[in-house]
Amino acid sequence: MHPRRTRTALVALLAALSLVALTSGCGVTRGSDDPDNRRLRLFIPNSPGGGYDLTGRAAARVMEDDELTGRFEIRNVVGASGTVAMQRLLNEEGSDDLMMVMGLGVVGAVYTNHSDATPLKMTPIARLVEEQEGILVPADSPFRTVNDLVAAWKKDPGGITVGGGSGNGGPDHLFPMQLADTIGVAPTDVNYISYDGGGPLTTALLGEKIDVGMSGLGEFEAQIDEGKLRVLAVSGDERLEGIDAPTLTEAGVDLVFTNWRGVLAPPGISDEQRDYLTGILTEMHDTEEWREALATNGWSDNFATGKEFEDFLVEQDARVADTLKELGFA
Amino acid sequence: MDLLLDGFQTALTPENLLFALIGVLLGTAVGVLPGIGPAMALALLLPVTYSVGVDSAIIMFAGIYYGGMYGGSTTSILLNTPGESSSVITAIEGNKMAKSGRAAQALATAAIGSFVAGTIGTVLLWILVPRVADVVVTLGAPSYFAVMVLAFFAVTMVLGSSKLRGFISLFLGLAIALVGTSTGQARLTFGNAQLADGIDVVVVAVGIFAIGEALWVAAHLRRKPLEIIPVGQPWMSRADWKRSWKPWLRGTAFGFPFGALPAGGAEVPTFLSYATEQKLSKHPEEFGKGAIEGVAGPEAANNASAAGTLLPLLTLGLPTTATASIMLVAVQSYGIQPGPQLLDSEPKLVWGLLASLVIANALLLVINLPMAPLWARLLQIPRPQLYAGILFFATLGAYTANFAAFDLLLLVVLGLLGLAMRRFGLPVLPLIVGVILGPAMELQLTQALQISQGDVSTLWSEPVAVVVYAVMGLMLLAMAVGVVRGKKSPVPATTEDAEELVNR
Incomplete structure (x- = not known):
């Protein structure tokens, strides 16, 4: 037995693995009173590489690079085509440091999975792309x-x-x-x-x-x-x-x-918080980097916030619900 | 040929060599860690593509892909904790070899087999990429269904000594595979959205293999005298080479076509390779106790399938695995569209990639072969600490598969199931086979029947399907003749589980 050598091998193994763990992005501290330096969490309802993931990461990257806000902690909350993430968002009622990427597919999934975490319960922030x-x-x-x-x-x-x-x-x-x-x-x-x-x-x-x-x-x-x-x-x-x-x-x-994608926040956040989140996304939308991200990914710009996005969400929700109910899926 | 030499010129620049090395190391690390697969690693590295050239990025990504396929075998063999679903089969014989002091040989045959398969696969790519166009897309759901039936047929041979126990295990696996809403109907989800996507294969494999085993060992630690794992020879003996080279080649022959087929995947060829090796082996009694053929064949199969995957990706722009689709996204982010015209429009990129695959393979061998005896020493760690480590990696792996705490609960439940299976002498392999093959087979059957609007004759409407059924018919006939002649068919190996039951 060579305990020392064994240990060296173990240390090497652990070092290699922690490298991987780091690249996969781990949790950190959150919250700071300075709005320009605060940490925001971003939920993504599917796995890395998917449409929501690409949209969310591109948006977060632009906001970080242009220093519109502090760093983002991005989490892929995978499960039931977004239903699990929506449930988590609902459970985070009042959290003022959280946003979630979602879109038409998530609206549909909430119905097919018979979940109560419907989009209309959340705080609408913005529609980004279609x-x-x-x-x-x-x-x-x-x-x-x-x-x-x-x-x-x-x-x-x-x-x-x-x-x-x-x-x-x-x-x-x-x-x-x-x-x-x-x-x-x-x-x-x-x-x-x-x-x-x-x-x-x-x-x-x-x-x-x-x-x-x-x-x-x-x-x-x-x-x-x-x-x-x-x-x-x-x-x-x-x-x-x-x-x-x-x-x-x-x-x-x-x-x-x-097929559109947008951003929601948890229910029950303050009006200031909602305005703040809408504000940074609006600023993000106006940057050259976002334009480039749209072009690279082949997304069409269809930005909307406030009342416009809220009405759109209500209309989409009703339309999806009708279709799926007729099919017996909801 | 000139193009290929140009390709090597692209791949051999110091910068690209460095990226290949980084890719291979990262891929190995990713493969070692259960849960984080090459697909996720690539997705997380996608932003890298914004800052490096397209050839470097794609060379690094290919290195990660090959490295991941290889790295998965290390934890399978040493810790019985498969990192990817394609290395589940490796764990069956590999871990048994490790326990009998042959870890270094198992790791070596996996490394060399991966190298052989990867290299042959890449050479086949060189030959086929310019030629094959649309052949692969003519196969439809009926053909795939036939292949799945064949795979099921083949694995009944690995059911173990007690057919009853084997079938119980297989049906347990099929039941686990039913969980989810993939068919539009919620099955066994108990209204829980966390179960809607079904149970991840990695979570099942890690739970049944690693957790189940750790619990089993913990339950017997005091009663049994401490087994000392013999150190054994550091390298493969002549006999090991002799027993390995044919499985390597046969594994390659299974793996490459499956990788190249749009719905082939890397798991089915590992099953077929395992079943074939068991059938052809001169030492069938060693299967289930650590037969080197059972490591060599499946490991070659999964690496060859990784090479095969690149064929439809490069020729048709068709990603056939999650990893390949992320590579496609990466290439597209440079404004390059893979497809039939890619070879004409970007010859430097394609041949650079093909050349770098060979280099990645060679790097993997150079890095991993000398490490084999070193890794094998891990098993010298006293058992309480060793199993604590296994539990740690298993938990980490199950969590990182989906980043869901719910999976940890599943892991514990499945671990208890694994313990119970060991207690009652049920073999674990059929369960895993059921979990992987069940949904794949169902998907193909549903798709075939949906397209034909319920007309069953669609199932033998494609030539490949007819051939596969004919092969199966011949195999059945041969078995029947064997029985009639009273020839004793080679008895499949008794599983260690059954033996332990007897010993107790």
């Missing part, structure tokens, strides 16, 4: 326009297999359901197949396993440029730059749908 959904088909699909798809779908609602990159209540699920509803197909008849994100969905489309895919277009750029996938329409208010496809409204379908 992403349009696109209607994708393989290159040699018989559908040339949205109207081809609509006609076929109306004729045989269950015969069109629709794939999306999210589970029930997620944006890629809500979009085809609302689209079906708009064109007069019962959402309960839609044959929706859920894939685990953009990668598997791309595979299914390229292999022509499904008739049509609905998803944000960021992950499909390569295939669209190559001409292996075609975009029939995009779901937003205006056409998407670089994508040769009409909006749904232009094509005669009366639906505008976007």
Whole structure:
């Protein structure tokens, strides 16, 4: 036995591991009276690398770099597509050092998981970005326009297999359901197949396993440029730059749908605190760095605060609730 | 060839070598720590991409990926605490080897096997990247379902000496796998949102293996005389080499195609490799007690699958694992779109990456091989301290998987289950197999039937599926012939658990 050598090996192991632990970001002290130097906590409702995570970390980085506030302590509160994080936010009623990134998918998840931690109970702070959904088909699909798809779908609602990159209540699920509803197909008849994100969905489309895919277009750029996938329409208010496809409204379908992401604070915080948080996000939104972050990630700017965001949240909540209740998921 | 040489030129600049080294070290550390997988490490390192060049970043990320695949084996072998789901199988034989004083050999065969598999995998990438285009996407849910059925079929061979106990364990695993809302219906969640995503495989493996074992040892520490773990030889003997090289190659053959398939993954090939080695081994009686083949094959399989993953990523821009999708995000943040045109538009990047994979592999071997005897000494720590350390790492790993305190509760419950299984002589491997394969198989079946709108004939509508079922039919036939002829089929190894039950 060489106890000393064993110990050296152990120390080396521990040193290596603490390095890893450090990079993963550990908790620290919080709170300071100087508002420019205070610590804020930011909850992120999914794992590192996901959409909420990228949005939240980009925003926190801009705010830190521009010294709008002190450091952020970012926590990925993973579970049930955001429901767990929303519950935590609800439990933190009155905490004045906390924000949470959320979006359309979290609104849906709260309903599918039958949770009481609904967005309307929280303090709305700001809507940051949005992403349009696109209607994708393989290159040699018989559908040339949205109207081809609509006609076929109306004729045989269950015969069109629709794939999306999210589970029930997620944006890629809500979009085809609302689209079906708009064109007069019962959402309960839609044959929706859920894939685990953009990668598997791309595979299914390229292999022509499904008739049509609905998803944000960021992950499909390569295939669209190559001409292996075609975009029939995009779901937003205006056409998407670089994508040769009409909006749904232009094509005669009366639906505008976007997957948005924003920030909430716990319920029961003071008006000053709410104004402070809204203030730093507004300042963050006006920076050049945020502009760059939007461009790099392919997000569209759709900033809103105060009453505008509050009304938007109420409207979205009702719309999602309607869709999911009709489907029997809520 | 010129392109490849250019690639080595890119990869061999001092700066990029440094990034490869950092990546490999970080990846190994990340792999050693259960819970933090390469995917999470990459996600947390994404901001690095803002400050370094694209070739350096991607070379470092590939180093982390390979390093993580390798590092997972170290804790599996030494502490029975698998860091990734793909190294769960390594723990089965590897830890038994370690306990009988062959830790250094287990670590060495894992390191060399990983090197061999990673290198062959990378060479296959060199050959295939320019050629393979859309073949992989033609496989659909029916083919994957067939492969899952084959995997289940194969692992019934690892059920252990008592088929009844094996099946109990398998069904326990399948039951654990049911937890969650992945099908849209909440199953066994008891209205708890924390259970909605199901139970993480790492938490199950760490709970059943590490915690269960620690409790078992604690319960017997006083009664049994202290076993001294023999130090053993520091290096692989000639016989070890002889027994390892074929499993390395077969493991590679399983791993690479699975990695390259969009829904293949790294776990299924490790199962198939393990089952095959047990079947082909000249020492089947050693399986369950520390057979070197059972470490060599699966370790090669999981590294080869890591190489395979890069094939669809580079040729189609298709990420097939969580780690690959984060690498994709990283590349995209430079405004580069992986896909069929990548090789033409960014040849320097692609060949630089391929060259650096070989370098990363060589670095891993150089770093890890001399460490093997050193790591093996860890087991000389007196047992109370050793198991305290194991408990510490297990808890840390379970927590970091999701940063949820709830997982710690699950860990304790699963640890008690692991203890009970050891008490009643249930083998643990079938349980893990159930947890990993069950949901994958269900997903493919649901998807296939949903697309065909309930038409069952879809299940044999793809050529690959037909071939797989035919292979299974032949295997069944061969077994039936064997039984009729009265030939004694090789009895699967008795598990140590069953033995301990008898000894008590």
